[in-house]
Amino acid sequence: MTDIIKVDHLKREFIVGDQKVLALRGISFTVQQGEFVTIMGTSGSGKSTLLNILGCLDTPTEGEYLLDGISVRTMSKNERARLRNMKIGFVFQTYNLLPRTTALENVELPLMYNSAVSAKERREKSMHVLEAVGLAERMYHMPNQMSGGQQQRVAIARALVNDPVIILADEATGNLDTHTSYEIMSLFQQLHSDGKTIAFVTHEPDIALFSQRSIMLRDGRITRDEKRKKIGSAAESLAALPVEVEVE
């Protein structure tokens, strides 16, 4: 098993006014290929800062971060942009789909910034991942013609299309009802079983139950990092939910 993420004594300081704020106070952990990790913590615990650094959007003040064996700390903005393009898939709480743009075109977006991928390849790959997330019928729908769950599926397809080494999800179920959340988690579990590495930031304990491992953050430090003995199945939880009439 190779290390996809390796962080070592990661520190991140912010200067707010004339005060130094320590968002991360020395964090070390590794995520191996094929792992499904949830990063948990209350707001202010530093989990967003950590996610930004893991996603190569931000660089640590101190410490080392290796993504797929590549040191990110000393990279330039452009190099990090390229790294994000090649190795990372983002899923956001608010989906962040482009409005007035079809699902297919939204999914194509990361590949638009990779000149090595031809237009034909781009289209084929995008269609393929959309099928994989169960939206084969909705490729030409606009975001405003889709439900929240469907929009998040498009976002997940977008995160998958560049074949990333890790998928970073930021409160990906935060805007969804329980039923849809479980659907999305079931999709993540399915991706995991297909061999994808996933880091999932959440503050909901019941969501964390579906992951292999949970890292708890508090005040910029890891308070707990444990493998889960019994992993919940999102599909089963979904089936166990009281049947409701779907309103769309």
Add this chain to the structure above:
Amino acid sequence: MNITNLFRISLKALVSNKFRALLTMLGIIIGVAAVIAMLAIGQGSKKSIQDEISKMGSNMIMVQPGADMFSGGARMSASANQSMVLEDYDALKAQSNYISAISPMVNASGQSIYGANNWPVGMQGVNQDYLSIRKYGIGSGRIFTEREINTAAKVCLIGQTVVEELFGEGVDPVGKSIRYNKIPFEVIGVLTEKGENGMGQDQDDVLLAPYTTVQKRVVAITYLNGIYCSATTEDVSDKAKAEMEAILRVQHQIKEGDDDDFHVRSQKEMLTMFSSTSSVMTILLAVIAGISLIVGGIGIMNIMFVSVTERTREIGLRMAVGARGLDILTQFLIEAVLISIVGGVIGVAIGVGSSFVIKSMLNWPIVITTSSIVLSFAVCTFTGVFFGWYPAKKAANLDPIDAIRYE
């Protein structure tokens, strides 16, 4: 990131905001159309002035007496100057290398009478060359002969206006006898119609007679009122003028450093003189139109700022999935330039179209030059880049972390 993809992205952003893009374009459209139409009107009027002046004669050069003259302490008008004589004409004719036609000019004023009609007209005493110098044609009849000039024959040619005033419609005046200041003249020819010249003078209100006749029989003078000639080509017009000045200075025995007692004016000079007013007007019109182009550019900048702010999260997302600052910059710059180029194309079309509408409805002379189209097009492309740059730069400098969570 290849430029084709960026182009596609920009185009898509514009198409999804069609109405707004169109409104922004409107500023550029109006600006470009105004520049084209204004230049067309300005250059058209310049061209028409030039045409009018060149219709006055072929590479014409006029020599007129004129200098500050004192006669017993009283300053006198230049036309009272009697220094220009037939010897000057002979000298110019013999010595000048750059002139193809030359004619003396003796003026008389008076009343022409035929039957019960009379009409005030200036009589011009000239030779045969005068017709080609002033681009007159003979409608019917003939020009005077060498013999008629030598004998100071009482013959004349008349312009269309004189024909109408004296003879009325439908009468052939050739062979008829008219009286000018009580002297009978036989009409031997009628000039073709020429219309007004650039200064609004009726060029058909003329009466031409041999200069000898006018000199001896009508006004009884020995001097000339002027000499008219044609330079062989337009290019040598300046040389011809200089040469004539030199010949006349010798003729009039003017010492080195003294002022000339004559004026030599070429048609080319008149052309420059009269079209300079028109050039100033053209520039003025273009500047005013150019200002509206700048206003259009500010419109682009404004809408690009709105667009960048409105799409902050989109920009953040694009950066998150791998767009570099340069990609974002290029995307917004392409958008701005697309707006201005498409606006420019429509503007050129409307500008050219409205110029022709003005031409057909108001009957104004219109000249559309390629340079005015190229110029306004270049300016509007530049406007797009110039005014699009700052918003695009702002977009490119956004921090993806802040941008993606922007509310």
